[in-house]
Amino acid sequence: MSEKKNKNKKISLSEVATAAGVSKMTASRVLRGEGGYSESTRALVMQKVDELGYLPNRLATVFAGDKSSTFVGVSIPDLGNEVFAQVLEGIDRKLGLFGHQTVLGLTQHTQKAEEEWIKTVLSWQPAGLILTGRYHSARATEMLKAANVPIVEIWDLNSSPMDTSVGINHFDCGFDMGRYLVGCGYRELGYVGTSHDTANAAATRLDGFTRAVEGGNGHVSKQLCLHDTANYYTGYYGTEQLLAGTKSVECIFYQNDAMAFGGLQFVLSKGMSVPGDIGIAGWGDLPIASVLPKRMTSMHVPHLKLGQTAAEMMLARLSDEPVPVCKDIGFHLIPGTTVRRADN
Amino acid sequence: MSEKKNKNKKISLSEVATAAGVSKMTASRVLRGEGGYSESTRALVMQKVDELGYLPNRLATVFAGDKSSTFVGVSIPDLGNEVFAQVLEGIDRKLGLFGHQTVLGLTQHTQKAEEEWIKTVLSWQPAGLILTGRYHSARATEMLKAANVPIVEIWDLNSSPMDTSVGINHFDCGFDMGRYLVGCGYRELGYVGTSHDTANAAATRLDGFTRAVEGGNGHVSKQLCLHDTANYYTGYYGTEQLLAGTKSVECIFYQNDAMAFGGLQFVLSKGMSVPGDIGIAGWGDLPIASVLPKRMTSMHVPHLKLGQTAAEMMLARLSDEPVPVCKDIGFHLIPGTTVRRADN
DNA sequence: TAGCGTAAGGTTACGGGTAACGCAATTGCC
DNA sequence: GGCAATTGCGTTACCCGTAACCTTACGCTA
Numbered sequence: 001m002s003e004k005k006n007k008n009k010k011i012s013l014s015e016v017a018t019a020a021g022v023s024k025m026t027a028s029r030v031l032r033g034e035g036g037y038s039e040s041t042r043a044l045v046m047q048k049v050d051e052l053g054y055l056p057n058r059l060a061t062v063f064a065g066d067k068s069s070t071f072v073g074v075s076i077p078d079l080g081n082e083v084f085a086q087v088l089e090g091i092d093r094k095l096g097l098f099g100h101q102t103v104l105g106l107t108q109h110t111q112k113a114e115e116e117w118i119k120t121v122l123s124w125q126p127a128g129l130i131l132t133g134r135y136h137s138a139r140a141t142e143m144l145k146a147a148n149v150p151i152v153e154i155w156d157l158n159s160s161p162m163d164t165s166v167g168i169n170h171f172d173c174g175f176d177m178g179r180y181l182v183g184c185g186y187r188e189l190g191y192v193g194t195s196h197d198t199a200n201a202a203a204t205r206l207d208g209f210t211r212a213v214e215g216g217n218g219h220v221s222k223q224l225c226l227h228d229t230a231n232y233y234t235g236y237y238g239t240e241q242l243l244a245g246t247k248s249v250e251c252i253f254y255q256n257d258a259m260a261f262g263g264l265q266f267v268l269s270k271g272m273s274v275p276g277d278i279g280i281a282g283w284g285d286l287p288i289a290s291v292l293p294k295r296m297t298s299m300h301v302p303h304l305k306l307g308q309t310a311a312e313m314m315l316a317r318l319s320d321e322p323v324p325v326c327k328d329i330g331f332h333l334i335p336g337t338t339v340r341r342a343d344n
Numbered sequence: 345m346s347e348k349k350n351k352n353k354k355i356s357l358s359e360v361a362t363a364a365g366v367s368k369m370t371a372s373r374v375l376r377g378e379g380g381y382s383e384s385t386r387a388l389v390m391q392k393v394d395e396l397g398y399l400p401n402r403l404a405t406v407f408a409g410d411k412s413s414t415f416v417g418v419s420i421p422d423l424g425n426e427v428f429a430q431v432l433e434g435i436d437r438k439l440g441l442f443g444h445q446t447v448l449g450l451t452q453h454t455q456k457a458e459e460e461w462i463k464t465v466l467s468w469q470p471a472g473l474i475l476t477g478r479y480h481s482a483r484a485t486e487m488l489k490a491a492n493v494p495i496v497e498i499w500d501l502n503s504s505p506m507d508t509s510v511g512i513n514h515f516d517c518g519f520d521m522g523r524y525l526v527g528c529g530y531r532e533l534g535y536v537g538t539s540h541d542t543a544n545a546a547a548t549r550l551d552g553f554t555r556a557v558e559g560g561n562g563h564v565s566k567q568l569c570l571h572d573t574a575n576y577y578t579g580y581y582g583t584e585q586l587l588a589g590t591k592s593v594e595c596i597f598y599q600n601d602a603m604a605f606g607g608l609q610f611v612l613s614k615g616m617s618v619p620g621d622i623g624i625a626g627w628g629d630l631p632i633a634s635v636l637p638k639r640m641t642s643m644h645v646p647h648l649k650l651g652q653t654a655a656e657m658m659l660a661r662l663s664d665e666p667v668p669v670c671k672d673i674g675f676h677l678i679p680g681t682t683v684r685r686a687d688n
Numbered sequence: 689t690a691g692c693g694t695a696a697g698g699t700t701a702c703g704g705g706t707a708a709c710g711c712a713a714t715t716g717c718c
Numbered sequence: 719g720g721c722a723a724t725t726g727c728g729t730t731a732c733c734c735g736t737a738a739c740c741t742t743a744c745g746c747t748a
Contacts, residue, residue: 089423
């Protein structure tokens, strides 16, 4: 705190060079190991680097070479959702192995926050961007195009992405769940989620779900909570509200597993039996599901792999390898024990 | 992909200036709004900025001003653990409000990975670093000192941090749980965790726990899994191994709630009743715990607040406001229903 | 109307590296 | 021994903004 401000200066390459009695350029060559110097010079420079504790300034490197950095911007809606945390982990681990750094951006599910973040992160000359979701504001899209950096859009499968895309088809995901539940004999279905916005993956799943249910002569009553986080509480209270409004619901599909657990707990607390009195189905297959006594009927998505694949696609783009425009990483249904068994 | 490479160039400030018929410097002044230009000039420059889609290059700004960037490096062990994801969310949200960007580093609980990451991230001239844990490699410590940037060490309370610190006292945390369980009448206790390393918070909790139990004439048998992730599976199998080794254990304390849920599920699957036949206690108080029928005996730590507080301390350091060297954000015990009730 | 202040803008010199090029000394080859 | 090729290093210019300083034109006052 009260130290003199004279020690603030970082050691620069020229200081190392001067100490070693060579030119900046020679020191630079040694540090990059690109040859053009003798062994004795190399040893001398490296010795001075050690002595002075020199740390290169990567900003200058990027700046000088007019090349892009090793940063990869990654936008994620929120980390309260375990699923996104896993995606992020997959991305960062893989990127880290190849010398890239993740610059995080939490968008809170809003395009406005995403746009703000994109603007800032682009000004740092990132090597590329990984964005969650396929819907971006007009200005964001414009900036992204102008920036001309590799982009991987994840989560929603996007057959005509800005650049490349990896994810799953959320419509199909919802549709498959709807068909499965109809196949189990349910006709009066409920949905509890949080999104009022139509421009997101959860809404797309709901579309698919509704289509399948109605195609099977069923009906879907919906309850969308105003809270913007899809968690245990919103699942609990959303279920309470749904059941207060419509008595006839036989089975409820939730936006995600966290909400489904909340809903499960609500109906159990009201003395209902699952799946005897009501069916419960989630989405995302939380890790905890695998150790609970009742296996949640859900949809498994390989989240960690999604992240890793996104990172791999980014790395391939960065090294100009061919990359598929769009990659489907798939999902599969977990029958579980929270809906009654299909009688097929 | 196959586009000509001529569009790759980004528009620079001088191009904007030339287009507007003014000097670079005037354009710079307009963009920073620091005055010294007429309204007509301002309008003209801004019009050109819009037309050309100019995005400033922050690298150059940092570079020119010889000031630090708006990056804050944040090291986190892993995101599989929900608890760390919440801490990160707290940090990034708060930092984002003040125009800072989070550069993520997942250290996988190893000092080597942390050191590697520190070296890289420092070369980007970050404004500051937030590090999880108080134990760093010697070389890392050296680099951090030389870099002379604000540092906030989180998670472990550290009365003599490198710079500043916020977290909880893990020894006390373990101790309080030990005392509580002894107070519940347990004497033969078990511990299941993953850390073989003594240099981390979980090991410190175990120390505190052991001290309290032995102080109450109890005894602790331990089972440390070789897996490095503390999750449901390691909890499940760790419990199986612990119980195979020592039949007499009355109650088990786990490294975290995820492992405790795994353990709970194991003992239930063996037909044991909880807390009738055996007690189960976790740590961290996972959000899901609040909606499950059986409330896990655990220790609540305000994770999101921890992250926010860390970010606040960083922001204060960056604006040279006074910051406490060390801040305890506390914890409290959740009695729960997975251990038998204290008879005091 | 000289003298001065101020608004509006231009000029120059960096900052920390790197690409491109220059050049002397050594080595290889016939 | 003469010439070219290579090795080992230095010089210069540049990347894109900004701080510091300089210039010009105009208005006001004594």
